[in-house]
Amino acid sequence: MSNRASAKHEKFRDLAESRTNKALDAIGRIGNLSNRSLYEWDEAEVRKVVKALKDAVSEVEARFASPKGKVGAKFKL
Template structure:
């Protein structure tokens, strides 16, 4: 039981730290919306948003089925 408690504490520490870093990084991406500083088109914005949504979907899938790892390489 001690080992599970230690694992849970470690999970909470890392989850809080990594989630806060991700939130900060997303906020910095949001700063790119300032048209006085940056020039971009809607297609570029859609690509950024899609990449973020895809990353979140991938994380959700890993928690739904943690035993199955997402393929990271191409195979025939």
Template structure:
């Protein structure tokens, strides 16, 4: 396996695990015995998470185009 592929796999696994753990911690906020919140706040959190996922998907679907200076 190439070094780039191996590095991708290592970082992808590590970062995805951390992201999933962070999402689980956000889910812990749902405990109404410990926290008080409004539904509008929950919707805002969920919207932010969904938008972040959409952004990540878009970055994988559309490769970045590097601008190589000005041309006519």
């Protein structure tokens, strides 16, 4: 690997690790919403949240398969 390619790979690894950890933390906070003593929700809302998360992961996979993909829309319950 050339020095430039190595630097680009290192940048990818650093950003991927940082952004993945932030995403995992955010998903954990979404999971905290399951506490029924603090929040009220119905199953349809939960399914909608989980579907949005799964769709976002599928979109990431597709973008790596074909890097010219677009960033998705914002979630609204």
